[in-house]
Amino acid sequence: MTDTESMMWGLESNPNLASTMGSLMLLEKAPDPEWALASVRKAVSNVPRLRLRVAEPTLGLGTPHWTLDTEFDLSHHVRFLRLPPRSTMDDLTETAAQWINDPFDRSRPLWEMLILGGLPGGKAAMVTKLHHSIADGLGALQMAGEIYGFGDPGAMPEQIDLGQVFAQLQAEADVQALGGSDKDTKGQDADDDGPGFFDRIGSVASLIADRRKIANAGNDAVQAARTVANQFPGLGGQAGSELWSERSRNRRFEYLEIPLTALKKSAKKRGVRLNDVFVGACAEGVLRYHDEYAVQLPEISSTVVVSTRRPDDDPTVNAFTPTSIPLPGHGVGTDERVSYINAEIQLRREALRSHRDIMGSVSGLAAALPTNLSAGLALGQASRIDLATSNVPGPPIDAYFGGQRILRWIPIGPVAGTAVNVSLLSYTDSVFVGLHIDPAAIPETKLLKNCFRAGFGDLGVRARIR
Numbered sequence: 001m002t003d004t005e006s007m008m009w010g011l012e013s014n015p016n017l018a019s020t021m022g023s024l025m026l027l028e029k030a031p032d033p034e035w036a037l038a039s040v041r042k043a044v045s046n047v048p049r050l051r052l053r054v055a056e057p058t059l060g061l062g063t064p065h066w067t068l069d070t071e072f073d074l075s076h077h078v079r080f081l082r083l084p085p086r087s088t089m090d091d092l093t094e095t096a097a098q099w100i101n102d103p104f105d106r107s108r109p110l111w112e113m114l115i116l117g118g119l120p121g122g123k124a125a126m127v128t129k130l131h132h133s134i135a136d137g138l139g140a141l142q143m144a145g146e147i148y149g150f151g152d153p154g155a156m157p158e159q160i161d162l163g164q165v166f167a168q169l170q171a172e173a174d175v176q177a178l179g180g181s182d183k184d185t186k187g188q189d190a191d192d193d194g195p196g197f198f199d200r201i202g203s204v205a206s207l208i209a210d211r212r213k214i215a216n217a218g219n220d221a222v223q224a225a226r227t228v229a230n231q232f233p234g235l236g237g238q239a240g241s242e243l244w245s246e247r248s249r250n251r252r253f254e255y256l257e258i259p260l261t262a263l264k265k266s267a268k269k270r271g272v273r274l275n276d277v278f279v280g281a282c283a284e285g286v287l288r289y290h291d292e293y294a295v296q297l298p299e300i301s302s303t304v305v306v307s308t309r310r311p312d313d314d315p316t317v318n319a320f321t322p323t324s325i326p327l328p329g330h331g332v333g334t335d336e337r338v339s340y341i342n343a344e345i346q347l348r349r350e351a352l353r354s355h356r357d358i359m360g361s362v363s364g365l366a367a368a369l370p371t372n373l374s375a376g377l378a379l380g381q382a383s384r385i386d387l388a389t390s391n392v393p394g395p396p397i398d399a400y401f402g403g404q405r406i407l408r409w410i411p412i413g414p415v416a417g418t419a420v421n422v423s424l425l426s427y428t429d430s431v432f433v434g435l436h437i438d439p440a441a442i443p444e445t446k447l448l449k450n451c452f453r454a455g456f457g458d459l460g461v462r463a464r465i466r
Helices: 003-011 033-046 088-101 139-145 162-180 197-201 205-207 211-231 260-270 274-292 334-354 358-368 371-382 445-458
Strands: 022-027 050-056 065-068 078-082 111-118 124-131 252-259 302-307 320-326 387-392 399-401 404-412 420-427 430-439
Touching: 003 022, 003 274, 022 088, 033 078, 033 111, 033 162, 065 162, 065 404, 078 387, 088 111, 088 252, 088 404, 111 430, 197 371, 205 387, 252 404, 252 445, 260 274, 260 430, 274 302, 274 387, 274 445, 302 334
Parallel strands: 078 111, 302 387, 387 420, 404 430
Antiparallel strands: 022 124, 022 404, 050 065, 111 124, 252 430, 302 320, 399 404, 420 430
């Protein structure tokens, strides 16, 4: 695992820091089970991360690594269920939130799919969940290209015998092990994003033994550390809202559907990016919720995810950085706030271009700490964040699963100790905004959804009523 992946894996010693992400898809009709399973078998055969589990180092010394799951069982990862009669969309979103937040079996590959029938009109749904250590949002979409059809249903994939696939991969791994190779080009990933922090400057033991290495490492990291202070949640002095100060392991989910053209028009009118309008509308929603409780919020403690992905990057490797941006609160106009967001995100993006490996460096340092200590520090930082946002461009054309068209593709981002994660995913001519909420911080989840709908309205974007 890379240092970043290892950090996300290790932090889950505290369940409040679970980094599971996923999506809720509404299908036109129930997918053909044979077709659905054939598509997943094809993906497992072609995408290494879908067949790898995490192996802990012996005696806890070293970095966890990816290894072939020799006991892979597709029926654990893909399940078919039927909702009770007369189930509603609210029942579906509640089921999705509960299932997404059930912990993974950490002895298996970190992904699952739940296909649900029994919705009104013969519709069906699919809930997918993926541990963030496997891939980021863009990486997950690229892997989805192996599972879904785009533009038309296509043909049912050929049936693949996964037993034979895994037997061949295991045989190759055994041969390479006998030859002393630490690579498995099919069964395991190649070196991910290059050496981690401690790989670059030596092992922890050698650092302790050689003070000169400590000094040199510190000199090399000074500039990166300054950038860290501005990028990472909780390090910029943000205190968070007193109204949203509580945290729990419980989760609720709401979503909005917005015409993509309306969001683009709003961004063009203001001369900013679509993401700036999205974050600005989220800020308006947060402030409107506080207005309902007559609470003035001078500053919104927030993070924005900035992608550091390059065209030649491995699509299954995480390439993102959450950047901490305190947003202007009450007393600042809507357009002024959006302009501020535009300028601040550009500054953060430029800084990250100079320190692209910043997540790996910080993660490497975190790996040197006891897991319970690093998890405690991370939770302390995350609990001061009220609003986490991310924006993933999805497919601009219809997608199909099991021969059936996907009508809605709704993102569900990891809460990970914050009050609410708001994720945006564009799909065909719509934008879907998923609100993954900690109800201890925000008990009135329907009110929050309505405040966010009004927040988009403040920027001239009308969300569709469902």
